[in-house]
Each structure stands twice: as C-alpha cells, then as structure tokens.
Amino acid sequence: MFKCDACGLDDLPTQKMLDLHKERYCSALAVKQVAAPPVKETGFQITQRVGRLEVPKSDPDYFIEDEVAAEIDRVIALTEQTPQNLAVIGPKGTGKTALSLEIAARRGSPTYLANAYSQRSSDEWFGREMVNAEVGTYYEPSLFVEAVETEGATVILNDFALMQNKSVQNGLNDLLDDRVREAWIDPLYHATGKPLRVAAGVLFIATWNEGSEYTGNIKLSANILDRFANRIYMPYPPADTQVEVLSRKTGIDAGNAVRLVKFAESLRQTDEPIDISMRGLLQAAKKMVMGAHIRDALYFTVISGLTTDLQTKALAALEGQYTKVEKEQVATRTPQWRPVSVR
Ligand SMILES: Nc1ncnc2c1ncn2[C@@H]1O[C@H](COP(=O)(O)OP(=O)(O)OP(=O)(O)O)[C@@H](O)[C@H]1O
Ligand SMILES: [Mg+2]
Structure with missing residues (x-):
C-alpha cells in the first residue's frame, strides 16, 4: 500500500x-474552498446564520397540542444524548413543515431544510468534486453535508416520501441508521478518504403525506421508513383552532373565518374525504380580507386545484355557507368575457 x-x-x-x-x-x-457557493434561500424566517445554515424563527401564531409539545421536548432531550430521527406524518397541509421548523426554532439550532422532491441530484445532497486550474480537483460540500456535520443541527427531509434518487436513498439509509450514522459518499471519499459522519446532537425530521409513499417514482423502502423511531401524526387542528389561526394570521373577522373552516371541514369529513390544506384556507382568508366574495376567495385558491368532479362537490358544499345576499349574487352572475384593453 x-x-x-x-x-x-x-x-x-x-x-x-x-x-x-x-x-x-x-x-x-x-485549497478547500475556492469560492463559497451562494446561500440557498430556504424560505423560512430566520433569527441568525451559523455558517451557511440558518436558525429558524418561531412563529408566535403556530398552535400545537399539549401532548405533541411534551413529546417534542422528549425528542429534543433524547437528541442531546444521541442523534434522533423523527417522522411527522399526516394529510396535505396540516402544518407538518411548519411543525418541523418550530422544533428547530425551539432547539435554536442551525437548520437545513431539504426538499426531497425538488432536490434530485446526488450533488445537491452530498456535494461534488470541483476542478480548478490552480488546485486541481477538490470537494465542495453541499448544505446538507454541512448540516449533517454540524453539532446540534436540525436536518429537515421535507416531503421525504417523494424522494426520487435511489443512490441518495442509500446514503440516507446509512446516515439514519442508529448503528451506522455514517455514509461513504463518492466525492467526499475521493477527496478525503473519509465517510460522512453524523455529528453529535443532530436531529433528522422527515415529513411526509400519509399515503404518498406510493406517489414518488421510487417507493421508499420499508427499511428507510422504519428508521424513524419517533413519529408524530399531524391531523388538521380542531375547527376552533383553525378559526383562531385564520384570524390571527390574516385579520379576517371571526364570522368569515368560521364559514371558511366549516366549508373545509364539511369536505374533509365525508366518506371520500377531500384534503383542504391550511395553506389554501389562509390564502382564501387573505382574499376575503381584500374584499373578495367567499366563492371567489375559495374558488381561486382551494377549489381550482381539485379535479372537476370534486370541484362540483366543493361548490355544492360552499352553498351551505352562503349568506342570502351572497347566494343571490352568485345566482345572478353571468360570466362576461372582455378584451383586457377595456378593463
Ligand atoms: N397549527 C397551526 N398553527 C398555525 N399555523 C398553521 C398550523 N398548521 C398549519 N399552519 C399554517 O398553514 C400553512 C401550511 O402549513 P405547512 O406547509 O406546514 O403544511 P404541510 O403539512 O407541511 O403541507 P404539505 O402537506 O403540503 O407539505 C403554513 O403557513 C402554516 O404556518
Ligand atoms: Mg410540507
């Protein structure tokens, strides 16, 4: 040798x-870093940066159930002893990603949020080999690798069931395995001869929509899902909490907030439930605050995203929430198409 x-x-x-x-x-x-790659915007509010990672800011209007809060504190305490994996599972738009960021904010920890669906190439996950005329080939770590190697970091694997890349899955499989917690990554191994090791105090949080493990191109192996010993199921918050969230976050009056939530609940609680996300409801509430008719507020947010069959069902459910005046307004509307120049 x-x-x-x-x-x-x-x-x-x-x-x-x-x-x-x-x-x-x-x-x-x-030479290790020729030029630091630009910081990728992850879209959450931050309090500070640690290297290229960000510490998320807590959302004062995020509502959490007492038992869930207690469980989160237990997981945080366990993470101080040894790295942990937590799965946050539930229907579409129940606040899973928001909860993950709240946990990271509660820990005050440097955080990286990886969107498993959009982040497809191995390079984005595990870094890459770069060539520079002066220094030749060197290894440029990704933000993910930086986070995994940062003591006390929170690594969010968002929409984890939509992971596309089999080789990335294999690497993650080892990082998430309690007994292994390291992965042999090609570019890193070439450059340093070492594996990627999970630093002390790292918390991995994966979010996924229930049922959607079958919608990714590659089905996540039962193996990898089994790595998550801590699991939180996130339902939609209770109706009165949803009303409170809508009022606090958009300033919508209580009466209208109640109608939006009743509409959503009536669709979620049928034999064939339709998932109406909190995101959609919040956006509809914002539009009502801007003066939109409840029909338009919901049509251009929640309803237009449904299949035509379900749109009919949703519009029928909405009828139950109209005031007399609103009902008349909708009934007497005739669609008018005009050239934009006359508007
Ligand atoms: N319990 C809650 N309290 C306050 N706001 C909430 C709550 N749940 C969800 N929201 C808000 O609803 C929006 C959608 O939440 P989020 O994106 O976290 O849902 P999700 O479950 O991750 O959605 P998806 O299934 O599409 O990934 C966010 O703006 C979030 O702040
Ligand atoms: Mg999400």
Whole structure:
C-alpha cells in the first residue's frame, strides 16, 4: 500500500493511484474552498446564520397540542444524548413543515431544510468534486453535508416520501441508521478518504403525506421508513383552532373565518374525504380580507386545484355557507368575457 505524505491516506494500492490522488483528490493539497457557493434561500424566517445554515424563527401564531409539545421536548432531550430521527406524518397541509421548523426554532439550532422532491441530484445532497486550474480537483460540500456535520443541527427531509434518487436513498439509509450514522459518499471519499459522519446532537425530521409513499417514482423502502423511531401524526387542528389561526394570521373577522373552516371541514369529513390544506384556507382568508366574495376567495385558491368532479362537490358544499345576499349574487352572475384593453 502507498501512503500520501500530505493527508495521511494510506490505502492507495499503486504508485499511479497515489500520484492521481495527489494530483486530483488530496484534501491537504487542495485549497478547500475556492469560492463559497451562494446561500440557498430556504424560505423560512430566520433569527441568525451559523455558517451557511440558518436558525429558524418561531412563529408566535403556530398552535400545537399539549401532548405533541411534551413529546417534542422528549425528542429534543433524547437528541442531546444521541442523534434522533423523527417522522411527522399526516394529510396535505396540516402544518407538518411548519411543525418541523418550530422544533428547530425551539432547539435554536442551525437548520437545513431539504426538499426531497425538488432536490434530485446526488450533488445537491452530498456535494461534488470541483476542478480548478490552480488546485486541481477538490470537494465542495453541499448544505446538507454541512448540516449533517454540524453539532446540534436540525436536518429537515421535507416531503421525504417523494424522494426520487435511489443512490441518495442509500446514503440516507446509512446516515439514519442508529448503528451506522455514517455514509461513504463518492466525492467526499475521493477527496478525503473519509465517510460522512453524523455529528453529535443532530436531529433528522422527515415529513411526509400519509399515503404518498406510493406517489414518488421510487417507493421508499420499508427499511428507510422504519428508521424513524419517533413519529408524530399531524391531523388538521380542531375547527376552533383553525378559526383562531385564520384570524390571527390574516385579520379576517371571526364570522368569515368560521364559514371558511366549516366549508373545509364539511369536505374533509365525508366518506371520500377531500384534503383542504391550511395553506389554501389562509390564502382564501387573505382574499376575503381584500374584499373578495367567499366563492371567489375559495374558488381561486382551494377549489381550482381539485379535479372537476370534486370541484362540483366543493361548490355544492360552499352553498351551505352562503349568506342570502351572497347566494343571490352568485345566482345572478353571468360570466362576461372582455378584451383586457377595456378593463
Ligand atoms: N397549527 C397551526 N398553527 C398555525 N399555523 C398553521 C398550523 N398548521 C398549519 N399552519 C399554517 O398553514 C400553512 C401550511 O402549513 P405547512 O406547509 O406546514 O403544511 P404541510 O403539512 O407541511 O403541507 P404539505 O402537506 O403540503 O407539505 C403554513 O403557513 C402554516 O404556518
Ligand atoms: Mg410540507
């Protein structure tokens, strides 16, 4: 075996590989960062940055059930002993991602939110090898790798069941395994000869929609789902809490908030439930505050996203929430199409 005198890597089988290692991969011979990659916007409010990671800000209007709050504190305490995995599972738009960010905010920890659906390439997850004329090849860590290696970090695997990339899944499988907690990642191994190791105090939180583990291109293995020993099921908050959330966050009056929530609940609680997300309701409430008719507020947010069959069902359910005046207004409307120039 040949040994690199610069970095100490000692399992290079031939002189030729040693030369190649020194020329292209040796971390000690490479200038680590040529230019820091730009910080990726993750879209949540932050209190501070730790390196390229962000500490999320708590949302004072986020409502949480007492038992869930107590469970979160237990998981946080367990994470101080050894890295933990927590799954947050539930229907569409119940506040799963928001809960994950609240947990990170409660810990005050540097956080990385990886969107499993949009983040597809291995490079985005595990970093990449870069070539620079002066230093040759070197390893550029991804934000995910930076988070995994940061003590006390929270790593959110958002919409985890929509993970597309099988090789990324394999790497995550090892990082999430209590007994392993390290993964052999090609670009990192080439450059440093070391695996990626989960730092102390790291909390992985995966969110996924119930049932949607079948909608990704690659089904998540039972194996990987089984890695999550801590699980929180998130239903929609109770109706009165939803009303309170809508009023606090949008300023909508209580009467209108109640009507929006009643509409949503009437669809969620049928034989074939239709998921109406909190996001959709909040947006409809904002539009009512802007003066929109309740029909338009819901039609251009929640209802238009449904299949035509379900749209008919939703509009029928909405009838039950109209005031007499609103009902007349809808009944007497005739659609008018005009050129934009006359508006
Ligand atoms: N309990 C709650 N208290 C206050 N706001 C909430 C609550 N639940 C959800 N919201 C708000 O509703 C919106 C949608 O929540 P979020 O995106 O977290 O849902 P989700 O379950 O992750 O959705 P999806 O299934 O589409 O990923 C956010 O603006 C969030 O702040
Ligand atoms: Mg989400």
